[in-house]
Amino acid sequence: MAASSDDQLGFAPDDDAPIGYMKRTRDYYAAIGYTTPYRWAHYTSAPFQPLNKPLSRSRVAIITTATPFDPAKGDQGPGAKYNGGAKFYSVYDGDTSKPHDLRISHIAYDRVHTSAKDSGTWFPLAQLKRLAEAGTIGEVAPRFFGAPTNRSHRVTIETDAPEILKRCRADGVDAAVLVPNCPVCHQTVSLVARHLEANGIPTVVMGCAKDIVEHAAVSRFLFSDFPLGNSAGKPNDMASQAFTIELALRVLESAPGPQTTVQSPLRWSEEHSWKRDYSNADALSAEELARLRREFDAQKEIAKGLRERVA
Secondary structure, eight states: OOOHHHHHOOOOOOOOOOHHHHHHHHHHHHHOOSOOOOOOOOSOOOOOOOSSSEEEEEOOEEEOEEEEEEEGGGGOOOOOOOGGOOOSSEEEEETTOEEEEEEEEEOOOTTOOOOOOOOOOTTHHHHHHHHHHHHHSSSSSEEEOOOOOOSOHEEEEEEEEHHHHHHHHHOOOOEEEEOOOOOHHHHHHHHHHHHHHHTOOOOEEEEEEHHHHHOOSSSSEOOOOOTTTTTTTTTTOOOHHHHHHHHHHHHHOOSSSSSSSEEEEESOOOGGGGGGGTOOGGGHHHHHHHHHHHHHHHHHHHHHHHHHHOO
């Protein structure tokens, strides 16, 4: 009776809604044997910095959680398995006047429903340059900045965010666009955005994990209901990528106050079953969960070794 009524009223299925990534990942790690739940950053208010000048005269920077490709760090190609050895643990920057090959194999994007072949879905430099040429923004900042996907709130807040602020100030950045990929990435850039806003630089987060970003409370958030790894638009779809960055900039310019969330009207597909797959422990057998635990432990050891070498 309910299904028939839903059809008559045009209701969408109940599970065609934004994924609750905090619960999903908490349940997933509990299922593979990690029983201490992760503490997600939570604030109930956000700092807010209005634009100091029109967007058409503003210098805009990109902050990303992607990392430069390094052939010495194992498989980082499209569809590569999670690669802890490709992680980075310090803020880096890159010259925006040059081409860059940034990858996301080091983080937990949706490997089932996106292949990570098109970096335009997570690194919108080309689109931002196009908008600078069109006069929509004043210019692209001379450098973009890489924010480490750090599970330590303290390190992000006390080390990484201040370092990104320092580099933004050195480059005369007027505003920043932050583009995360995995669940923890969304928390990382939210904490960085809060720090930039509190220190005079307006920001907009472009992301796919609505619950995590809103839990952390940012000033401006453009939510795209896409699989993780596609915060800047659909792969191989220039119209989607152009629309997404343009909408993010409109949110940056027009948000009336802090904790403004705008949802993109674009849909990944008319089929919503992809939302059931990401880190869904209920859909995995005991054998699969045991295998995932072994793989995760191995990647943790690789990442631990890399972190110790960096330190």
